[in-house]
Amino acid sequence: MQDSTSLVVGIDVGGTKAHLRALDGGKSVADHVRPSSGWRPHDPAAAADWLTALIHEALPHGARPSAVAVGGHACETPRQCEYIRAALHEQVGVPALVVGDAELLVPATGLDKGVGLVAGTGSVAVGRLCDGTPVQVGGWGAVLGDEGGSAGLVREAARAAWAAHDRGEPPDELALRLIAAFGVSEVPALGAALESAADVSAEWGRHAPAVFAAAEAGSHLAREVIAAGGRSLASLVVRLAERGVPVDDVVVAGSTVLAQPALYGAFAASLQALLPGARPRPLSVAPVDGAVALARSIL
The missing domain is CATH 3.30.420.40 (ATPase, nucleotide binding domain)
Known part of the structure; x- marks a missing residue:
């Protein structure tokens, strides 16, 4: 060449x-x-x-x-x-x-320091110490982590639906939409549907729209799941700050967080409460x- x-x-x-x-x-x-x-x-x-x-x-x-x-x-x-x-x-x-x-x-x-935060199917945050050492937090996959990513939101939504079922509550909009999304007949059957996924992250994550739709339809459970997801994303930035990473600028990307105002809003509000000096910047x-x-x- x-x-x-x-x-x-x-x-x-x-x-x-x-x-x-x-x-x-x-x-x-x-x-x-x-x-x-x-x-x-x-x-x-x-x-x-x-x-x-x-x-x-x-x-x-x-x-x-x-x-x-x-x-x-x-x-x-x-x-x-x-x-x-x-x-x-x-x-x-x-x-x-x-x-x-x-x-x-x-x-x-165009920045030379800061945090990169991704919340798509999964979630992860990265930054560098002042000496250039890279630091990554999160990104542990849908089964154990990825809170705030689409797969993690679906996992937590199912947990919320199961907890409501155990309390004897009738299925709310979140439970009904999860049942429809996974093609099962009742809340207890969601467990087998999640466990049978061949590609856990992809198959769980594609049902995340059901969680956001349930929230828009008035589901208190769905709104709690989304709010918790936003707090989890903010906590990734906090962990980086605690390890010495400069966090003044947080560049945010990912098909889930940038496409869902409810999740982005919950993240930004939590970040402001936890790290008032950190500025979220959606990737453009x-x-x-x-x-x-x-x-x-x-x-």
């Missing part, structure tokens, strides 16, 4: 799609989106092969990047990211950086912009 001293490549590998953007100076060279099927972040060699193939697929013939930065879904620890980075560097032969995809949010917004650009900024930073 022909060398370029300023061609930078940023890649955002999400749970469902990957977005590659390449710039040469200020000029767009490639803006390419494809499914992220085949992405295997727990196999560094396979992940590097996948990324290299994506770069070759997206860049014009003969173009060679000068730096590559990647935000990868399910890159959960610095060690894992470093293994992928080393394998990618060996393949492409230029400076490379690999981080978790939530770490793209702060640089995408593509996360891949953060990967491009990181690629420029390693030139």
